[in-house]
Amino acid sequence: MTDVTEQAPETAPEAVQDEGDIAADYLEELLDIADLDGDIDIESRAGRVYLSVESEQPDDLRLLSKSDVVSALQELTRLAVHAKTGEFSRLILDIGGSRDARAQELSVLVDRAVERIEGGASTAALPPMSSYERKLVHDLVAERGFTSESEGEGADRHTVIRRS
Template sequence: MTDAVKTERASGDEPTEQELVDEGDIAADYIEELLDLADIDGDIDIDARGGRAYLSVTASGESNLSLIAKPETVTALQELTRLAVQSSTGRFSRLILDVGGSRDARASELAALVDHAVERIEAGATTASLPPMSSYERKLVHDIVADRGLTSQSEGEGRDRHTVITRA
Protein backbone atom coordinates (compact mmCIF):
# COMPACT_ATOMS: atom_id res chain seq x y z
CA MET A 1 0.00 0.00 0.00
CA THR A 2 1.28 3.47 -0.77
CA ASP A 3 1.81 6.36 1.60
CA ALA A 4 -1.28 7.96 0.06
CA VAL A 5 -3.40 5.44 1.99
CA LYS A 6 -1.84 6.48 5.28
CA THR A 7 -4.04 8.95 7.09
CA GLU A 8 -3.76 10.79 10.34
CA ARG A 9 -6.52 10.43 12.89
CA ALA A 10 -6.81 11.40 16.54
CA SER A 11 -6.05 8.41 18.76
CA GLY A 12 -9.56 8.20 20.23
CA ASP A 13 -11.47 8.54 16.94
CA GLU A 14 -13.27 5.57 15.44
CA PRO A 15 -11.92 4.52 12.04
CA THR A 16 -13.97 5.57 9.04
CA GLU A 17 -15.78 3.03 6.90
CA GLN A 18 -13.17 3.54 4.17
CA GLU A 19 -10.32 2.98 6.65
CA LEU A 20 -11.96 -0.30 7.72
CA VAL A 21 -12.37 -1.35 4.10
CA ASP A 22 -8.68 -0.55 3.51
CA GLU A 23 -7.69 -2.56 6.59
CA GLY A 24 -9.77 -5.50 5.39
CA ASP A 25 -8.21 -5.41 1.92
CA ILE A 26 -4.66 -5.21 3.29
CA ALA A 27 -5.35 -7.99 5.77
CA ALA A 28 -6.96 -10.18 3.10
CA ASP A 29 -3.92 -9.77 0.85
CA TYR A 30 -1.63 -10.69 3.75
CA ILE A 31 -3.66 -13.77 4.73
CA GLU A 32 -4.05 -14.87 1.11
CA GLU A 33 -0.28 -14.75 0.66
CA LEU A 34 0.21 -16.74 3.86
CA LEU A 35 -2.32 -19.37 2.74
CA ASP A 36 -0.57 -19.65 -0.63
CA LEU A 37 2.85 -20.06 1.02
CA ALA A 38 1.52 -22.77 3.33
CA ASP A 39 -0.49 -24.42 0.51
CA ILE A 40 -3.70 -24.15 2.53
CA ASP A 41 -7.07 -23.81 0.82
CA GLY A 42 -9.40 -21.10 2.05
CA ASP A 43 -11.83 -18.41 1.01
CA ILE A 44 -11.65 -14.97 2.61
CA ASP A 45 -14.67 -12.83 3.51
CA ILE A 46 -14.27 -9.24 4.68
CA ASP A 47 -16.74 -7.32 6.83
CA ALA A 48 -16.67 -4.05 8.77
CA ARG A 49 -18.83 -3.49 11.85
CA GLY A 50 -18.57 -1.95 15.28
CA GLY A 51 -15.44 0.01 14.39
CA ARG A 52 -13.50 -3.12 13.38
CA ALA A 53 -12.60 -4.95 10.22
CA TYR A 54 -13.45 -8.67 10.35
CA LEU A 55 -11.79 -11.32 8.21
CA SER A 56 -13.20 -14.84 8.01
CA VAL A 57 -11.27 -17.64 6.36
CA THR A 58 -13.44 -20.60 5.43
CA ALA A 59 -13.16 -23.68 3.28
CA SER A 60 -15.66 -26.12 1.92
CA GLY A 61 -15.22 -29.83 1.39
CA GLU A 62 -11.81 -31.36 1.85
CA SER A 63 -9.48 -28.70 3.18
CA ASN A 64 -6.41 -28.46 5.35
CA LEU A 65 -7.59 -25.18 6.90
CA SER A 66 -7.80 -26.89 10.29
CA LEU A 67 -3.99 -26.75 10.39
CA ILE A 68 -4.22 -23.07 11.33
CA ALA A 69 -7.63 -22.96 13.05
CA LYS A 70 -6.49 -23.63 16.63
CA PRO A 71 -7.30 -20.65 18.90
CA GLU A 72 -3.67 -19.96 19.79
CA THR A 73 -2.66 -20.06 16.13
CA VAL A 74 -5.52 -17.76 15.11
CA THR A 75 -4.56 -15.30 17.85
CA ALA A 76 -0.95 -15.27 16.62
CA LEU A 77 -2.05 -14.87 12.99
CA GLN A 78 -4.38 -12.06 14.01
CA GLU A 79 -1.53 -10.19 15.70
CA LEU A 80 0.74 -10.66 12.68
CA THR A 81 -2.05 -9.48 10.38
CA ARG A 82 -2.69 -6.44 12.57
CA LEU A 83 1.02 -5.59 12.37
CA ALA A 84 0.95 -5.93 8.57
CA VAL A 85 -2.04 -3.57 8.43
CA GLN A 86 -0.39 -1.11 10.82
CA SER A 87 2.82 -1.21 8.81
CA SER A 88 0.90 -0.37 5.67
CA THR A 89 -1.50 2.26 7.06
CA GLY A 90 0.45 3.76 9.95
CA ARG A 91 -2.59 3.19 12.19
CA PHE A 92 -3.25 0.71 15.00
CA SER A 93 -5.64 -2.00 13.82
CA ARG A 94 -8.35 -3.72 15.87
CA LEU A 95 -8.95 -6.25 13.11
CA ILE A 96 -10.56 -9.55 14.09
CA LEU A 97 -9.54 -12.75 12.31
CA ASP A 98 -11.60 -15.93 12.25
CA VAL A 99 -10.25 -19.12 10.74
CA GLY A 100 -12.53 -22.07 10.19
CA GLY A 101 -15.08 -20.95 12.78
CA SER A 102 -12.52 -20.59 15.56
CA ARG A 103 -14.19 -17.41 16.89
CA ASP A 104 -17.56 -19.15 17.28
CA ALA A 105 -15.84 -22.03 19.06
CA ARG A 106 -14.08 -19.58 21.41
CA ALA A 107 -17.35 -17.71 22.05
CA SER A 108 -18.91 -21.03 23.12
CA GLU A 109 -15.96 -21.68 25.46
CA LEU A 110 -16.36 -18.20 26.95
CA ALA A 111 -20.10 -18.77 27.47
CA ALA A 112 -19.27 -21.99 29.35
CA LEU A 113 -16.76 -20.09 31.53
CA VAL A 114 -19.40 -17.47 32.32
CA ASP A 115 -21.98 -20.17 33.11
CA HIS A 116 -19.56 -21.78 35.55
CA ALA A 117 -18.85 -18.39 37.18
CA VAL A 118 -22.60 -17.69 37.44
CA GLU A 119 -23.04 -21.06 39.20
CA ARG A 120 -20.37 -20.03 41.75
CA ILE A 121 -22.16 -16.73 42.38
CA GLU A 122 -25.53 -18.44 42.70
CA ALA A 123 -23.91 -20.81 45.21
CA GLY A 124 -22.96 -17.85 47.41
CA ALA A 125 -19.73 -16.34 46.07
CA THR A 126 -19.79 -12.53 45.94
CA THR A 127 -17.59 -12.38 42.83
CA ALA A 128 -16.14 -14.74 40.26
CA SER A 129 -12.95 -13.96 38.36
CA LEU A 130 -12.24 -15.33 34.92
CA PRO A 131 -8.75 -15.96 33.55
CA PRO A 132 -6.90 -13.21 31.66
CA MET A 133 -7.98 -12.77 28.05
CA SER A 134 -7.81 -10.35 25.14
CA SER A 135 -9.88 -7.17 25.03
CA TYR A 136 -12.09 -8.69 22.34
CA GLU A 137 -12.75 -11.78 24.46
CA ARG A 138 -13.46 -9.61 27.52
CA LYS A 139 -15.98 -7.65 25.46
CA LEU A 140 -17.70 -10.89 24.50
CA VAL A 141 -17.72 -11.93 28.16
CA HIS A 142 -19.21 -8.59 29.25
CA ASP A 143 -22.01 -9.08 26.70
CA ILE A 144 -22.67 -12.67 27.85
CA VAL A 145 -22.66 -11.60 31.52
CA ALA A 146 -25.15 -8.80 30.81
CA ASP A 147 -27.41 -11.30 29.02
CA ARG A 148 -27.31 -13.45 32.19
CA GLY A 149 -28.47 -10.48 34.30
CA LEU A 150 -25.18 -9.92 36.14
CA THR A 151 -22.52 -7.23 35.96
CA SER A 152 -18.85 -7.44 35.10
CA GLN A 153 -15.79 -5.29 34.92
CA SER A 154 -12.25 -5.71 33.72
CA GLU A 155 -9.46 -5.57 36.27
CA GLY A 156 -5.69 -5.84 36.15
CA GLU A 157 -3.12 -4.57 33.70
CA GLY A 158 -1.58 -5.88 30.49
CA ARG A 159 -1.53 -9.65 30.14
CA ASP A 160 -3.13 -10.03 33.58
CA ARG A 161 -6.28 -8.09 32.60
CA HIS A 162 -9.30 -10.24 33.36
CA THR A 163 -13.04 -10.04 33.98
CA VAL A 164 -14.69 -10.10 37.40
CA ILE A 165 -18.39 -10.98 37.55
CA THR A 166 -20.73 -9.81 40.33
CA ARG A 167 -24.46 -9.76 41.02
CA ALA A 168 -26.34 -6.92 39.34
Protein backbone atom coordinates in the same frame (compact mmCIF):
# COMPACT_ATOMS: atom_id res chain seq x y z
CA MET B 1 -13.98 -13.43 -2.23
CA THR B 2 -14.07 -10.01 -0.59
CA ASP B 3 -17.13 -8.07 0.45
CA VAL B 4 -17.11 -4.85 2.47
CA THR B 5 -20.44 -3.86 4.01
CA GLU B 6 -21.96 -1.68 6.73
CA GLN B 7 -19.42 1.16 6.98
CA ALA B 8 -19.45 3.08 10.26
CA PRO B 9 -19.98 6.83 9.80
CA GLU B 10 -16.63 7.71 11.42
CA THR B 11 -14.68 5.41 9.12
CA ALA B 12 -14.26 6.37 5.47
CA PRO B 13 -15.30 3.52 3.18
CA GLU B 14 -11.97 3.78 1.36
CA ALA B 15 -10.04 3.32 4.62
CA VAL B 16 -12.07 0.23 5.54
CA GLN B 17 -11.65 -1.14 2.01
CA ASP B 18 -7.88 -0.50 2.15
CA GLU B 19 -7.49 -2.10 5.57
CA GLY B 20 -9.54 -5.13 4.53
CA ASP B 21 -7.72 -5.52 1.22
CA ILE B 22 -4.26 -5.22 2.81
CA ALA B 23 -5.20 -7.75 5.48
CA ALA B 24 -6.71 -10.14 2.92
CA ASP B 25 -3.61 -9.91 0.71
CA TYR B 26 -1.40 -10.68 3.71
CA LEU B 27 -3.52 -13.66 4.74
CA GLU B 28 -3.68 -14.98 1.15
CA GLU B 29 0.11 -14.91 1.02
CA LEU B 30 0.33 -16.80 4.32
CA LEU B 31 -2.14 -19.41 3.09
CA ASP B 32 -0.13 -19.79 -0.13
CA ILE B 33 3.11 -20.27 1.82
CA ALA B 34 1.41 -22.93 3.96
CA ASP B 35 -0.10 -24.48 0.80
CA LEU B 36 -3.63 -24.17 2.23
CA ASP B 37 -6.83 -23.27 0.43
CA GLY B 38 -9.13 -20.74 1.99
CA ASP B 39 -11.76 -18.19 1.03
CA ILE B 40 -11.44 -14.81 2.71
CA ASP B 41 -14.53 -12.71 3.40
CA ILE B 42 -14.20 -9.08 4.52
CA GLU B 43 -16.89 -7.05 6.21
CA SER B 44 -17.06 -3.96 8.37
CA ARG B 45 -19.16 -3.60 11.50
CA ALA B 46 -19.12 -0.49 13.68
CA GLY B 47 -15.93 0.76 12.03
CA ARG B 48 -14.02 -2.47 12.61
CA VAL B 49 -12.89 -4.83 9.86
CA TYR B 50 -13.81 -8.51 10.29
CA LEU B 51 -12.01 -11.13 8.20
CA SER B 52 -13.23 -14.71 7.97
CA VAL B 53 -11.19 -17.51 6.45
CA GLU B 54 -13.16 -20.60 5.48
CA SER B 55 -12.37 -23.67 3.44
CA GLU B 56 -14.45 -26.30 1.69
CA GLN B 57 -12.11 -28.78 3.40
CA PRO B 58 -12.43 -27.85 7.12
CA ASP B 59 -9.41 -30.00 8.00
CA ASP B 60 -7.26 -27.65 5.88
CA LEU B 61 -7.67 -24.92 8.49
CA ARG B 62 -7.74 -27.14 11.59
CA LEU B 63 -4.23 -26.18 12.76
CA LEU B 64 -4.79 -22.50 12.07
CA SER B 65 -8.12 -22.33 13.89
CA LYS B 66 -6.72 -22.95 17.38
CA SER B 67 -7.39 -19.95 19.63
CA ASP B 68 -3.74 -19.05 20.28
CA VAL B 69 -2.85 -19.40 16.58
CA VAL B 70 -5.79 -17.22 15.51
CA SER B 71 -4.75 -14.56 18.05
CA ALA B 72 -1.16 -14.63 16.81
CA LEU B 73 -2.22 -14.45 13.15
CA GLN B 74 -4.60 -11.61 14.01
CA GLU B 75 -1.75 -9.64 15.57
CA LEU B 76 0.56 -10.34 12.61
CA THR B 77 -2.17 -9.22 10.22
CA ARG B 78 -2.73 -6.05 12.25
CA LEU B 79 1.02 -5.36 12.06
CA ALA B 80 0.98 -5.88 8.28
CA VAL B 81 -1.86 -3.36 7.95
CA HIS B 82 -0.05 -0.91 10.22
CA ALA B 83 3.17 -1.26 8.19
CA LYS B 84 1.29 -0.36 4.97
CA THR B 85 -1.03 2.36 6.30
CA GLY B 86 0.71 3.77 9.36
CA GLU B 87 -2.63 3.40 11.15
CA PHE B 88 -3.46 1.15 14.11
CA SER B 89 -5.73 -1.71 13.07
CA ARG B 90 -8.44 -3.24 15.27
CA LEU B 91 -9.39 -5.93 12.78
CA ILE B 92 -10.85 -9.21 14.00
CA LEU B 93 -9.80 -12.48 12.40
CA ASP B 94 -11.84 -15.68 12.36
CA ILE B 95 -10.44 -18.88 10.93
CA GLY B 96 -12.67 -21.86 10.36
CA GLY B 97 -15.33 -20.67 12.82
CA SER B 98 -12.84 -20.27 15.67
CA ARG B 99 -14.54 -17.15 17.03
CA ASP B 100 -17.91 -18.90 17.34
CA ALA B 101 -16.26 -21.88 19.02
CA ARG B 102 -14.48 -19.57 21.47
CA ALA B 103 -17.72 -17.68 22.18
CA GLN B 104 -19.33 -21.01 23.12
CA GLU B 105 -16.40 -21.83 25.44
CA LEU B 106 -16.74 -18.41 27.07
CA SER B 107 -20.45 -18.98 27.56
CA VAL B 108 -19.68 -22.20 29.45
CA LEU B 109 -17.09 -20.35 31.60
CA VAL B 110 -19.65 -17.66 32.43
CA ASP B 111 -22.29 -20.29 33.28
CA ARG B 112 -19.90 -22.00 35.69
CA ALA B 113 -18.94 -18.69 37.29
CA VAL B 114 -22.62 -17.75 37.73
CA GLU B 115 -23.24 -21.16 39.34
CA ARG B 116 -20.43 -20.46 41.85
CA ILE B 117 -21.99 -17.11 42.73
CA GLU B 118 -25.46 -18.61 43.02
CA GLY B 119 -23.87 -21.26 45.26
CA GLY B 120 -22.69 -18.59 47.72
CA ALA B 121 -19.46 -17.10 46.34
CA SER B 122 -19.37 -13.30 46.38
CA THR B 123 -17.37 -13.10 43.14
CA ALA B 124 -16.01 -15.37 40.44
CA ALA B 125 -12.85 -14.53 38.49
CA LEU B 126 -12.25 -15.85 34.99
CA PRO B 127 -8.80 -16.51 33.52
CA PRO B 128 -6.94 -13.74 31.64
CA MET B 129 -8.14 -13.17 28.08
CA SER B 130 -8.00 -10.66 25.24
CA SER B 131 -10.02 -7.45 25.26
CA TYR B 132 -12.27 -8.86 22.53
CA GLU B 133 -13.02 -11.94 24.66
CA ARG B 134 -13.57 -9.83 27.78
CA LYS B 135 -16.11 -7.77 25.84
CA LEU B 136 -17.94 -10.98 24.88
CA VAL B 137 -17.87 -12.07 28.54
CA HIS B 138 -19.24 -8.72 29.75
CA ASP B 139 -22.14 -9.08 27.29
CA LEU B 140 -22.83 -12.68 28.39
CA VAL B 141 -22.73 -11.73 32.06
CA ALA B 142 -25.16 -8.84 31.52
CA GLU B 143 -27.54 -11.19 29.65
CA ARG B 144 -27.58 -13.41 32.74
CA GLY B 145 -28.40 -10.49 35.06
CA PHE B 146 -24.99 -10.16 36.74
CA THR B 147 -22.28 -7.48 36.57
CA SER B 148 -18.65 -7.78 35.60
CA GLU B 149 -15.48 -5.73 35.61
CA SER B 150 -12.07 -6.19 34.06
CA GLU B 151 -9.22 -6.22 36.55
CA GLY B 152 -5.45 -6.54 36.32
CA GLU B 153 -2.96 -5.26 33.80
CA GLY B 154 -1.51 -6.50 30.52
CA ALA B 155 -1.46 -10.27 30.05
CA ASP B 156 -3.04 -10.71 33.52
CA ARG B 157 -6.17 -8.69 32.70
CA HIS B 158 -9.22 -10.79 33.50
CA THR B 159 -12.94 -10.49 34.26
CA VAL B 160 -14.54 -10.66 37.70
CA ILE B 161 -18.25 -11.42 37.94
CA ARG B 162 -20.57 -10.28 40.76
CA ARG B 163 -24.26 -10.18 41.60
CA SER B 164 -26.02 -7.08 40.28
